[in-house]
Amino acid sequence: MHFGMWKSAATGALILGAGLMTAPSAVADEAATQSCPPDVWYKVVSSGASYEAIGSTAGKRNASSTASILRYDLTTTKSKQTTWSFGGGLTLKWAVVEVEGKTNYDITESTTSGKTVSNTLNVPGGSYGYTTPKIERRKFTIEKWQDTPSCGARFLGDVGTLGGITAYPFFSECTARSACTPKP
Structure with a gap:
């Protein structure tokens, strides 16, 4: 039972971590294309x-x-x-x-x-x-x-x-x- 919770927690952390890594780059690209001097x-x-x-x-x-x-x-x-x-x-x-x-x-x-x-x-x-x-x-x-x-x-x-x-x-x-x- 502990192994199942550990596996679920690890999978959730991996998905959450992957989501955090892609979101800032998408926002930064969008801001860069709309910014004018x-x-x-x-x-x-x-x-x-x-x-x-x-x-x-x-x-x-x-x-x-x-x-x-x-x-x-x-x-x-x-x-x-x-x-x-x-x-x-x-x-x-x-x-x-x-x-x-x-x-x-x-x-x-x-x-x-x-x-x-x-x-x-x-x-x-x-x-x-x-x-x-x-x-x-x-x-x-x-x-x-x-x-x-x-x-x-x-x-x-x-x-x-x-x-x-x-x-x-x-x-x-x-x-x-x-x-x-x-x-x-």
């Missing part, structure tokens, strides 16, 4: 465009009965800068690199006044043609994110907003039978 990364979110004049509007009437190409040579009267409102000591140059690297836009950091820019405009006969030199500015919000251990993403906050000059010079134009205002 806590990397920090930045996301760029773009908003719509706005336009700002950098010179006076020029225009005239095409007195001919046929279409004509009118050329305008305009001098810029205002200088404009890309703006950066930031937190955490990040620089304008860093923000420009982030935006250019993560979008299809090139950013002009500043423009100067006193520069001559030219535009041509096809104006139908008997119509007016007007043009205004402008910049196109877009707003880019740079967000800070971090990967989580479960391979998700956690939003850490906005680090700044770049008001980037994305087109320079940009020409607003209009043609009409009477005086018109260039759009956009």
Whole structure:
């Protein structure tokens, strides 16, 4: 009778021991496949465009009965800068690199006044043609994110907003039978 109990106890201990040896390795493998390093990364979110004049509007009437190409040579009267409102000591140059690297836009950091820019405009006969030199500015919000251990993403906050000059010079134009205002 003692031999039967000893045999049962030994068998139970062997099964229990084998079970304890396999369980931790299965848990460790599962945790290793779901663990991600806590990397920090930045996301760029773009908003719509706005336009700002950098010179006076020029225009005239095409007195001919046929279409004509009118050329305008305009001098810029205002200088404009890309703006950066930031937190955490990040620089304008860093923000420009982030935006250019993560979008299809090139950013002009500043423009100067006193520069001559030219535009041509096809104006139908008997119509007016007007043009205004402008910049196109877009707003880019740079967000800070971090990967989580479960391979998700956690939003850490906005680090700044770049008001980037994305087109320079940009020409607003209009043609009409009477005086018109260039759009956009």
